[in-house]
Amino acid sequence: MISKLFPIFNQKKSSDKFHEECGIFGIYSPQKVDTFSLIQFGLFALQHRGQEACGFSVLRDGFILSHKSEGLVLDSFRKISNSEYFHGNAAIGHTRYSTEGGQSKKNIQPFFGEDSYGKSTISIVHNGNLINAQKIRKDLESKGVTFISEYSDSEVILRLIQKYLSEYDNNLEIAIQKTTIDIQGAYSVIVLMDNKIAAFRDPNGIRPLCYGMLNEKTYIFSSETCGIDSVGGYYIRDLFPGEMAIVDKKSIRFSLLKKEKYTKRRICSFEYIYFSRPDSLIENINVYEIREKSGEKLYEQHPVEADVVIGVPDSGVPASIGYSKASGIPFKPILVKNKYIGRSFIIPKQEMREKMVNLKLNSILNEIRGKRIVIIDDSIVRGTTSRRLVYILRKAGAKEIHFRSASPPIIAPCYLGVDTPSRKDLISYNIDKEKIAKILNVDSLEFLSMRNLIDILGGKNYCFGCFTGNYPIHIKKNDCIL
Ligand code: AMP
Numbered sequence: 001m002i003s004k005l006f007p008i009f010n011q012k013k014s015s016d017k018f019h020e021e022c023g024i025f026g027i028y029s030p031q032k033v034d035t036f037s038l039i040q041f042g043l044f045a046l047q048h049r050g051q052e053a054c055g056f057s058v059l060r061d062g063f064i065l066s067h068k069s070e071g072l073v074l075d076s077f078r079k080i081s082n083s084e085y086f087h088g089n090a091a092i093g094h095t096r097y098s099t100e101g102g103q104s105k106k107n108i109q110p111f112f113g114e115d116s117y118g119k120s121t122i123s124i125v126h127n128g129n130l131i132n133a134q135k136i137r138k139d140l141e142s143k144g145v146t147f148i149s150e151y152s153d154s155e156v157i158l159r160l161i162q163k164y165l166s167e168y169d170n171n172l173e174i175a176i177q178k179t180t181i182d183i184q185g186a187y188s189v190i191v192l193m194d195n196k197i198a199a200f201r202d203p204n205g206i207r208p209l210c211y212g213m214l215n216e217k218t219y220i221f222s223s224e225t226c227g228i229d230s231v232g233g234y235y236i237r238d239l240f241p242g243e244m245a246i247v248d249k250k251s252i253r254f255s256l257l258k259k260e261k262y263t264k265r266r267i268c269s270f271e272y273i274y275f276s277r278p279d280s281l282i283e284n285i286n287v288y289e290i291r292e293k294s295g296e297k298l299y300e301q302h303p304v305e306a307d308v309v310i311g312v313p314d315s316g317v318p319a320s321i322g323y324s325k326a327s328g329i330p331f332k333p334i335l336v337k338n339k340y341i342g343r344s345f346i347i348p349k350q351e352m353r354e355k356m357v358n359l360k361l362n363s364i365l366n367e368i369r370g371k372r373i374v375i376i377d378d379s380i381v382r383g384t385t386s387r388r389l390v391y392i393l394r395k396a397g398a399k400e401i402h403f404r405s406a407s408p409p410i411i412a413p414c415y416l417g418v419d420t421p422s423r424k425d426l427i428s429y430n431i432d433k434e435k436i437a438k439i440l441n442v443d444s445l446e447f448l449s450m451r452n453l454i455d456i457l458g459g460k461n462y463c464f465g466c467f468t469g470n471y472p473i474h475i476k477k478n479d480c481i482l
Contacts, residue, residue, distance in 0.1 A: 021275065021419055022109070022127040023049030024209070025227050026092040026190040028197040028247040029218040032060075036077075036086035038214075038231050039093045043073045045230035046223055048277055049127070050097030053108040057123035057192055060088030064120035064192060068108040090197055092190045094125040097419065107149045110192075111158045122162065122193040126154035127223055128186035128207040129417040131475055136160065136182060157189060172198055173255070176244055180257045184473060186268075186416035188239075190221050196248035197221070203258055204266035204472045205241030206416050206463055208282045212236050219247045224280035238283045241265050266472035269453065269462040270418050273407045274315050274378045288318050290456055294406040295322025295376060297452040303327065304374060304402045304444060308367065312377040312389065313337035319406035320376040329374065334364040335389070369397035376404040380447075381420060383427035383440060390441050403442040408450050409433075412469035420466055 023046025027038050039056045054076050055068025065086060069076045073095060080086070094109035112123040130136075133153035140159050141147065149155045160182055164175035172193055180187075186206035191198040199221040201209050212220045212228035212235040222228050225235045239245060242263035246253050256263065268275075271282050278288035298319065309331045311320030317333070324331035373393060380386050386403055393401055409428030414420045423429045427436055428447075437445035450467060454460055465471040 021049060021097040021417055022125075023047070023095040023223045023227070024093070024125040024127045024188060024190050024221070025223070026090070026125070026192070026197050026199060026221040027214070027218065027231070028090045029214070030089065030249045031217075032087055032089050033218070035060075035088045035091040036080070036083040039086075039091040040073065040077045041230045042220070042222060042227045043093045043095050045227045045277075046095050047073050049223060049275065050095035053096040053105075054094060055096075055108050055110055056086075056091055056093035057110045057112060057120070058086045058088040059090040059192055059195065060086070062195065064112060064123050066110060066112055066120065066123060068110070070105065070108070090192055090195070092123060092125050092192045092197065094127075104150050107152045109152075109154055111149065111152065111155045113158060113162045122158070122165070122191065124154065124158045124161070124189060124191045126157055127188045127209075127417065128202065129153060129415060130156060130183050130185035130187065131415055131473060132182075132184045153185070154189075157183060157187065161191065170194070172196065173244070173246060176200060177257060180242075186473075188223065196246055198244060198246045199239060200244035200257060201239045201241055203242035203263045204463070205239075205263075205283075206266060206268050206472065208238060208267060208271055208276070210235060210238040210281075211245060219245075219252055221245075224276050224282065226277045226280045229279070235281065241267075264472065265461045266463045267461075268414075268416065268418065269457060269464050270379075270407075270414070270466060272457065275418065278315075278318055285457075291315065291318035291378070291406065292322035292325075293456045294448050294453070295319035295324070295404075296326040297322075297456060298376065298404045298406060298446060298448055299323045299326035301449060301452060302444070302446045306372040306374045306400070306402060308332050308334070308371050309374045309376065310335050312375065312385065315378040316376045316406065319378065319404075320374075323374060323376055323404065327374075332367055334367040335375075336364065365396045368393055370399050372400040372402070373398050374402045374404060376406055378405070379407045379410060380405045380427060380436075381410055382425055383436070386440050394441065400443045401441075402444045402446075403437075403440060404445075405447045407448050408453060408467040409447050410466045412466055414466050415471065415475050416463065416465065416473070418466065 025042035035058045053070045054073050057064050057066040110123040110125045112120045115121050130153035133156040136156050145159050160179040161175045164178040168174040187202045188207040188209035212233045214233040220228050220233045228235050242257045272290040276287045280287050306329050309320045309324045309329050311317035411429050463472050
């Protein structure tokens with residue numbers, strides 16, 4: 001019924017195959033440790049960044065041993081009977097989130113390269129999205145390089161590093177430097193090779209990557225600080241945009257990838273709004289605080305009289321607490337989320353996605369009847385979640401519904417690693433706020449203003465591409481499709 005009324009929501013995503021969001025984790029210790037458990041804990045903490053598949057590589061006695069499978073981290077690790085086989089002195093891992101078209105098992109990370117005897121010599125994990133991967137892949141293929149994956153831009157990074165390793169005497173530092181001159185886009189990468197780990201971030205630092213320590217000799221790299229916390233480590237700092245760190249038995253060394261003038265901090269603002277865990281620090285900024293402040297600002301922007309504020313779990317809750325603080329309207333956790341369900345976007349078909357929202361969220365009816373409700377979500381993308389929620393609240397007898405989005409309208413797709421649909425599927429693309437309010441069937445609708453978002457984040461040095469259509473990297477028409 002809804003799809004008939006709103007055909008815009010029925011569009012199939014056309015460019016899904018190059019969308020990827022992921023979590024990456026790595027650990028290096030000079031001695032053999034229980035890398036099986038450490039990588040398991042780290043990836044489990046990063047599960048929210050990808051639920052479709054996961055994998056890891058361990059360095060044991062000079063050998064790189066890998067395991068990858070579809071599904072959640074704990075399910076995947078449970079399948080491994082001989083955990084001691086994966087005890088080593090270094091490990092890297094990946095949680096994968098992909099959408100329609102990109103779900104082949106061949107795309108599960110890590111990707112590894114082998115020598116002529118079939119022994120793994122190098123393994124990499126990548127979070128982000130390259131915009132020129134297709135061109136590089138074609139070029140490498142024309143020179144005889146074989147690819148295993150169907151679409152993966154991460155494999156392009158691996159094959160380039162391998163190419164430069166062979167040209168530069170197996171020098172990993174030079175190979176990475178050369179690779180990053182060729183690739184364009186968003187990349188946070190961890191490489192395991194030669195009894196060392198290298199980690200690097202693109203010159204805009206679009207996707208996060210931080211490092212910390214477990215003890216004075218054991219280094220940890222993680223997409224978010226919650227990964228470091230999960231193994232009992234302590235956070236040191238984020239890698240700078242365009243920075244590379246290499247850890248081996250002796251030390252950790254840092255260097256800049258390209259000339260300094262190319263680096264310009266532009267971390268994805270959506271990491272703070274939706275993607276990262278609220279208990280993480282991203283570039284030393286507390287994600288929870290940003291979300292709570294966005295709620296305060298939403299109230300300041302457009303005060304409304306209401307009886308109760310509710311948040312859409314999980315990422316809309318801190319904003320609704322902020323809204324409640326600023327307005328004095330009580331916050332009540334009366335939307336109940338089924339904890340055992342994945343995020344609704346993992347379902348590629350719109351029809352099923354609509355049903356998922358019902359399964360995922362339900363409300364406590366008695367608290368809603370006859371009430372004026374402010375409901376806050378972190379974002380409105382297609383409008384699927386918001387329409388369903390309004391339907392649920394109306395059915396439960398809400399008197400008024402004031403919908404608030406703790407981020408500005410999403411008007412453009414992301415080419416740099418967040419799974420947003422193409423323009424035509426975005427409810428805010430080409431439709432103004434008043435019309436959207438009608439479509440959603442709400443009494444009022446407000447989005448956090450760009451100005452307030454910039455104010456909360458403390459500056460403009462972020463990627464706001466999904467809100468503005470301007471990206472830190474120039475994206476040409478034929479880019480992006482692999
Ligand atoms: P929609 O239902 O299409 O309007 O999407 C908005 C809902 O999806 C909100 O509840 C967000 O928390 C969530 N969301 C926003 N961006 C993403 C994303 N990239 N992946 C998965 N869920 C998302």
